[in-house]
Amino acid sequence: MWPGTEAWLDEDNGRGLRLLLAGTLLVMVVGGTVDLWRAETSDWRSGHVLFEVAMLAFAVVAAA
Numbered sequence: 001m002w003p004g005t006e007a008w009l010d011e012d013n014g015r016g017l018r019l020l021l022a023g024t025l026l027v028m029v030v031g032g033t034v035d036l037w038r039a040e041t042s043d044w045r046s047g048h049v050l051f052e053v054a055m056l057a058f059a060v061v062a063a064a
Helices: 015-039 047-063
Strands: none
Touching: 015 047
């Protein structure tokens, strides 16, 4: 590990891991939203749209 990261990733308080998880989920939501906006898919039932919506729903539920 890098020096000084032991306290940040300490499993007892979990603050660093929660921040890392929240950041990752936020990036998933933003990236998925931008991807859907730019895809310009003609059918909302396409595999791409369904996968992105499922991924966004998972990220939002996991963050709660």
